Amino acid sequence: MPRPSNTTPSLATADGGDVPAASRLGPSQWNVRKFFIHFSMVWVLIALTIVSNMLYPGFFDIGNIKNILSQNAPVGLVAIGMTFVMIAGGFDLSVSSIFAMGGVAFASFFGDMPTAVAIIAVLGVGLVAGSINGLIITRLHVNPFVATLGTASAFSGIAYLYSNSTPIVQTEEAFLALGTDSVAGIPISVAIFAGVFVVAAWVLAKTVYGRNVYAVGGNTEAARLAGIRVDLIRFSTYAITGVCAALAGMILASRTGVGQANTGEMVTLDSIAIVIVGGTSLLGGEGAMWRTLVGMLIFGTITNLFDALALEAAAQDLVKGVIVIAAVALDVYTRRYRTT
Numbered sequence: 001m002p003r004p005s006n007t008t009p010s011l012a013t014a015d016g017g018d019v020p021a022a023s024r025l026g027p028s029q030w031n032v033r034k035f036f037i038h039f040s041m042v043w044v045l046i047a048l049t050i051v052s053n054m055l056y057p058g059f060f061d062i063g064n065i066k067n068i069l070s071q072n073a074p075v076g077l078v079a080i081g082m083t084f085v086m087i088a089g090g091f092d093l094s095v096s097s098i099f100a101m102g103g104v105a106f107a108s109f110f111g112d113m114p115t116a117v118a119i120i121a122v123l124g125v126g127l128v129a130g131s132i133n134g135l136i137i138t139r140l141h142v143n144p145f146v147a148t149l150g151t152a153s154a155f156s157g158i159a160y161l162y163s164n165s166t167p168i169v170q171t172e173e174a175f176l177a178l179g180t181d182s183v184a185g186i187p188i189s190v191a192i193f194a195g196v197f198v199v200a201a202w203v204l205a206k207t208v209y210g211r212n213v214y215a216v217g218g219n220t221e222a223a224r225l226a227g228i229r230v231d232l233i234r235f236s237t238y239a240i241t242g243v244c245a246a247l248a249g250m251i252l253a254s255r256t257g258v259g260q261a262n263t264g265e266m267v268t269l270d271s272i273a274i275v276i277v278g279g280t281s282l283l284g285g286e287g288a289m290w291r292t293l294v295g296m297l298i299f300g301t302i303t304n305l306f307d308a309l310a311l312e313a314a315a316q317d318l319v320k321g322v323i324v325i326a327a328v329a330l331d332v333y334t335r336r337y338r339t340t
Contacts, residue, residue, distance in 0.1 A: 040330060041279050041294050048301045056308040064304065066187060070255075072300040073193040074099075074248035074264075076293075078271040080200045081130075081241030083292045086275055087204070088237045089217035089284030090137070093148040095245040095271060097155035098129045099264035102249025104159045107168035107259025110175050122250045123243050129155055130242020134235035152268070159261035167260040170253075179255025189251045196244070201289035213237065218285025273320065274299055277327040298323070 053059045078095050085092050105125045109118040129151070136147045170176075181188050204210040215223040216233045224230050248267070253259040278295030280287025299320065306316045 041277060041291065041298065041327070045294055045298050045301070048298060048305075052301055052305045056305055058308075059305070066190070068297075068300045068304050069190045069193070070187040071303075072296055073187075073189040074252045075267055075270050075274065075299075076193050076296040077196060077244045077248040077251070078241075078267055079274040079292050079296055080196055080289065081237075081244030082271045082275050083280055083287060083289055084200070084204070084213060084237040084240050086272075086280050086282070087217045087284060087287045088213045088234055089220065090234060090237060091144045091148065091272075092133060092238060092241050093145065093268055094129070094133060094152035094155055095241060096264050096266070096268040097152045097159065098126055098242050098245035099249035099252075099267045100159045100261050101129065101155055101162075102126055102246030103253030103259040103263055104163045104168060104249075104261055105246070105259070106250040106253050107170050107175070108162070110170055110172070115174050119250065122246050126242040126244070126246025127239055128242070129246070130239040131235070133242065134238035137238065138231035138235045156261065163259070163261050165261065167258045169258050171257055176254055176257055179251050179253070189255070192247070192251065196247070197289065197293060204289050209233075209236075214285055216284075270299070273324045273327075277323060279327075282328065 049059070058064055078099060082092060082095065102122050102125060106118060106122045109121050112118075113121070133148055133151055136142050136151065137144050140147075142150075178188055178192070183191060204213065212223070212228050212233050215226065215228055216230050220230055223233075245267070249264060252263060256263075274295040275287070275292050276282065276295070277298055278287070278291035278293070280291055302319060302323070303316060306319075
């Protein structure tokens with residue numbers, strides 16, 4: 001008579017890992033727990049909005065919602081690009097400098113060429129900058145952290161040299177339209193963000209390219225053995241991020257009417273924080289564009305609430321730092337939980 005097996009049955013997690021069933025209360029309890037863990041930052045966002053509305057009754061006013069979205073559209077665009085890079089297992093510290101270059105280039109190009117041509121030229125600047133990052137990392141095999149730290153300094157220097165360290169001011173309505181005008185009641189900057197977000201989410205979730213990005217970040221060697229052109233995929237994610245950062249800098253320059261080399265100094269940290277808080281893993285291979293949107297809304301809600309309560313910037317930085325640390329700790333916990 002065969003002996004009973006000592007093998008513990010397991011339940012598949014959302015990420016393909018197995019969790020011993022004996023260590024849980026049962027399939028239904030595990031599914032509920034998995035659901036809450038998977039959408040943990042969504043619950044944080046919901047809780048934040050409820051608290052914000054209690055402390056600031058005007059929080060859900062249409063004007064305030066538009067204000068939150070338009071203020072965070074530039075950094076949200078950068079975070080979209082950063083999501084591609086981080087899921088592919090990379091990192092980009094140069095986005096603040098590309099952001100500044102985009103603003104300086106738009107303010108400079110605007111007076112010398114038609115608006116549409118100026119916009120295309122600025123996107124080209126971002127594409128070139130992102131491609132330089134990608135080439136250094138994939139061809140010279142320089143660590144992404146070191147490579148983009150170096151290019152951040154180089155791109156910043158280019159922005160300062162090109163602008164002669166002087167703000168480039170533009171006051172024409174056509175220049176200000178991207179950052180200040182609305183269409184059908186929707187700010188143009190928000191519409192641009194929404195359009196880029198929808199396309200990026202579709203590409204990442206529904207295309208072969210998106211699946212390859214996940215594969216490269218999840219297991220580089222396995223992806224290479226499967227025939228995926230790993231270097232090309234990684235290169236492309238930096239190119240995408242460069243374009244997104246330049247577009248974001250252009251929108252901010254349009255909103256303020258000034259292109260200057262020292263803008264967006266916190267964009268790198270803010271965009272990375274948004275992606276991490278949303279739930280994209282620092283280790284690569286895991287994340288989603290909707291998570292980045294959640295992270296952006298969390299940061300936007302906190303900033304809006306603090307501004308409404310007139311809290312000083314130092315307090316905002318403190319809370320944001322705590323949130324980032326808590327989000328990383330949650331990521332570590334959920335990964336460990338799914339694999340135990």
